[in-house]
Amino acid sequence: MNEQKRELSIREMIQQNKQKKYSQTNVFDKVMPFLLFLSALVSVITTIGIAFTLGFELFKFFERVPVSEFLGKTEWYPMSADPRFGVWALVMGTLQITLIAMAVAIPFGLASAIYLSEYATERARRILKPILEVLAGVPTIVFGFFALSFVTPILKSLIPGLQIYNALSPGIVVGIMIIPMIASISEDAMSAVPRKIREGALGLGATRLEVAVKVVMPAALSGIIASIVLGMSRAIGETMIVTIAGGSQPNFEFNPLNAIQTMTAYIVQIAKGDAGYGTIEYYSIYAVGALLFVFTLLMNVFANWVTRRFREEY
């Protein structure tokens, strides 16, 4: 009898606790998902914020400078008495940096990827890959310092006509910065190619080189292309290396030995100089920034698309 009573009271207790707890958890279970959803929305709001701010100030810029001049002319003298805003001069600077960087990053990055994925032993790979990632973690200001104080003097002793500020040195260093990115994304794609395909080719008498070039690389092509496009987008958006070592002379000629100015370096130059709010220079950095944003966004979207569209499924 006594026992029965106690059991009942325990049951009641549990019941009561359950109700109490449920009411408490109910609140959390209703409120938290919403709060979490809001924090997920922050990234969407950020994108909208970027598009809105760039678009808004771009509009003000185009009230003062015709679109045809911005996109159609090749002279960029924003500070002169008779200012010119032909953005192609800056785009040419960015283009030179990007081409030089890719000429460095693609061969070295892909070679590293092939070596790590096809030749290196598991142990070597475990040691080498993190070291390569250290290179990826070096801040760009450090690379900028390295370009100006180490690479430029060496290049100057090799090429007499080289100006102190030039496109070649920062281009090479931007390329070095991108090597780990191309290497690691390509290596991931190549490692994902199943072992049995490799062994099939080896069994038919192919050498490791032939397996790497004729079997693995074609199978991993979407990842490799994505890595290159992402690397290019990184090179276009790179700021500090080109600001420090590239100079500030926008010009529309393809000569890596001369001083240049990239789109990013121009934005830094104006922001640093405290261009008064409301001046044409102030709005011009948003116009250049918008163009930069569109370029990199298109490349990132393309890289994502390539990865998804052409992924080989095994």
Added chain:
Amino acid sequence: MALPNSEFKNDKNLIDRETVSKRIKMRLQMNEVFKYVFMAGLVFALVVLSTLIYDIVTKGAGWVDLDFLRNFPSRRAERAGLYPALIGTLWLMGLIIPIVFVLGVGAAIYLEEYAPKNRLTSFIEVNISNLAGVPSIVFGLLGLTLFVRAMALGNSVIAGALTLALMSLPIVIVAAQESLRSVKQELRHASLGLGASKWQTTFNVVLPSALPGIITGIILSVSRAIGETAPLIMVGAATFISTTPSGIFSDFTALPIQIYNWTGRPQAEFQNLAAAGIIVLMTVLIAMNSVAIYIRNKYSNRN
């Protein structure tokens, strides 16, 4: 193979043993050569890394001492220090970490545990991965417009921290998502089966078990943000400053800004100061990364 050679000598449609063995030899040689060519690609990257470190250490090591850490910037190189920059960077770190923790983990939990599989969710996912590729200077422009001007925060620590936090958020979210995904489904089922609610399961079971991975991801991406220069230039971090921040609305400077300032001066001593500043910055980053790797290794076998 055992067939006599002479029978096939003049028949071009059949395999000529001599040609084959020549080709095999060449193919094997190519294989051997390219092994070293590929290796050279990797070695190049490693050589550059060590050259960079060597160059900076030889230029800057002699300048790093206690006075360098304690002094304010000065026009005279031998008295210059980076105390305000170091403190500014620590301020940024202290502000960025809680912001990205709350927003990044929140977003990751939503996407992994709660989000329905619909268009909005996949839009958010695509949006995050595209945001990760936006150049840091564009985030700087956003920070300049939104935080410095529209919210009137001025060139303050909080404006810089918010800008850098928005920049590192996509990477934090992806890292946290991966960490949450690696939590075994059985744990969730066990907790739900014992009568825990969805939120109780997420908060008390899934999150603790994913936490080491999340913390590692946050430290790594914040160490990235700390090394950024361009967004801070955009939000107007001062290059020359004689005070340390007294609150989140104070003016500030940071290590990369100070290094950039010294890099821009023509005198050789300031180049060495820049190298010394880089040593300090890299030490901070290496310390952060070591903590991250320690946490990852310590807890990596728990799941």
